[in-house]
Amino acid sequence: MSVAAAAMGLAMAVAAVAAVAAVITPASRRQPVVGVATAVAGAAGLVSGVAAMAGSGYSVALPWLLPLSGLAFAIDPLGGLFVAVVGGVAVVTAVYGIGYRGHGLGSRAVQASFPLFIGAMLLVPAAASAGTFLVCWELMSLASLVLVVTEHRHQPRVAQAGLWYAVMSQLGLVAILIGLLVFAAHAPDDGFGSLRAAAEQLPPAARGVVFGATLAGFAAKAGIVPLHAWLPRAHPEAPSHVSALMSAAMVSLGGYGIVRVGFDLLGDPGRWWWLLVLALGAGSAVYGILQAAVHTDLKRLLAYSTTENMGLVLVGIGAAGMFASAGARVLAGLALAAALLHVINHAAFKALLFLAAGSVLRATGTRDLDALGGLRSGMPVTTALFGIGALAASALPPGTAFVSEWLLLQSLVHGLPAAGTATAVTMPVAVAAVALTAGLAVATFVKAFGVGFLAKARSPAAAAATESPPTMLAGMAAAAAACAGLALLPALLLPAVGHAVAAADAGAADPAVRSAVSLRLVGVAGSLSPLLLATALLAAAAAVLITVRLVARRAGRVAPLWDCGGGPLTARMEYTATSFAEPLQRVFDDVLRPELDVDVSHHAESRYLVAAVEYRRRVPDPIEQRLYRPVLAAVAWWGSAGRRLAPGSVHRYLGYGFYGVTALLVVLAVTR
């Protein structure tokens, strides 16, 4: 029995124990017990994933566990990477969850669902048959749904968000189900091995159906535009450590599904499908970050940023597919490695950011950036950790996302001479989209950090904020340490990512030469040394500080902040999140279509005197308005039309049965 299998078995056992313990322990001790047990399960999952990435694979079939199909699990480096991501995020969120109290959080159902959710997520990348995959996938969706609606008794919006999430995740499951069933119909059984073998003989139409249907399902889970509507609803309303789990771990399993089906099982669904993946990714990246840039709800902003990052992952996957089908295996390996590295990086910084947002929510009771500010004095540790997360997310050196986005850009830029008109047209556009995304991400996170945490408090709640309990800080600190490690020493991780790429059978095994400090790309010119870059930045900052100290001749004088002489500065004079984003909103007016409303009320005595100006702005999701409204209206119409058939008369129902059977018999008689 390999290390990976033993660790995975341990993880499942501990997760099951945690779920049982959640039901039987008294409420006072429930959260610590479940938190510690879940953290142990997550750690075991992490060990299992890392061992699998290092080459310790296993394969186990449990035909007795489920009727009809049984369960089959196998793990390769590709699945191991995602198991490790889920395990790592599970550890930090479980530790955080020990001290995170809120409405309904301590209830049995919620505390039992938490380890179940993590267990199901750990099993999804380890599934080795279509049936197993779908069972684990559905278990994951259901457990997360219970967690999303934790606070439904206290806020009606939570139930609404839960409904959206439930409907979209179930529709996504149906799409994946259709795709995998069509695939399995052409194979002797539904094991991934048989599917892989049968992919060669798959007719082109079936190939398209399989990839198209599964792509729709996985894209819905990954929050890809236009199937993202559940994400900015469910993420903000879920408890923050659940948001972190969903955003950092569950959503990236959508990316896993696309890689698994597209590269591993199907081999190659065709270049145009990959182009579609790339286009969806680029669109989601730009659209997601644009919405994030103008939203003032901290967790909604982070949710849209998840759409953006998953978009970037899909850009990498799509580019890898295009290169692979054009025969450029080195570039394909590089692009897929960039995408997988971005999955890991995104998990680290998004877990940190959501946990920090939860810490703010606990202390102030609000997620509205326009009512925050001034948290630096009350919550210094959370502020510092959110700062690290914001730097990591904003694709600037020495940030975490910078490394993977640099790799992604390298693959796209070098992809130009690869081959084909499609590539030549697509790559520059993709480069531009990724670059625009990176720039807007900087603006977004400057807004989130600067407006949310620095300056003066904009509300009494923000002024009275106090620091979170140590377990929450410990969870965040662990995520921050992961961000720092990934930002400075990605070279240590890349060989393992290379194994995952090789396991997906997509490209050259090793996209980067391993060396502790620098990445030097193989096959294309390019090298980067994040550690030296960070050191140089620090040294430059230190040099400037020392020079200023030495050169300054006079001692500084302490003077009050200049307030234009008119009186003390108040929080109302500060930039708000809305005003900070206003220029961006103006530039991207055509895409965002904000609803502005300015009300000027005049003095009673003269209309030349203004009494008050009221400015209201809403940025409704335009895709939702254009795409979902008509569909929802059509469904509602269909429903009410169907209701007319059922007026409650028993005679009519009996008549339906009689005429139905008669019609069937007539049809059978005619056709036979």
Added chain:
Amino acid sequence: MMQLLRRIRRIGRIAEAAPPRSGTGAAGRHPPGGSHQEAAEARAAMAGSVQVRHVDAGSCNGCEIEIGSAFGAVYDAERYGARLVASPRHADALLVTGPVTRNMAEPLRRTYNAVPAPKLVVAVGDCARDCGAFAGAYAVVGAVREVVPVTIEVAGCPPRPEAIVAALRELTGR
């Protein structure tokens, strides 16, 4: 281009000699009670470059038009080293106009405190010197020198741009 540079070099500066740096100037009048010694030291420290922040302490805007003119294309006070800036934090000198009203007395004091030392104050116009037509009005605190220490006063209602330029040249010494 070279021709132009050569001509600039040959002709040099064309301006009347700067007014004397100490004592009572031709255009301005030093108010009683001001420390001439300190003002002279401050002017020396500025070495010919004075950044000026304008404060309207309650003026009728007549003086503002003349100040605008003094810094305009015709009189061009900037060629003598005086320059208008947008914050007292950037300034060496304040250019105060108008009688100091009750609403502006405290902001004027704060503005004065916000200017880094060494600092100078120019009171422009009759109102700034002795409240002019507004003397004794209920909204007026007093002349500028009753609120902040004044280095030079410029007479006139409003003073001509030449007078303002001359006072500024007295500060810059150019």
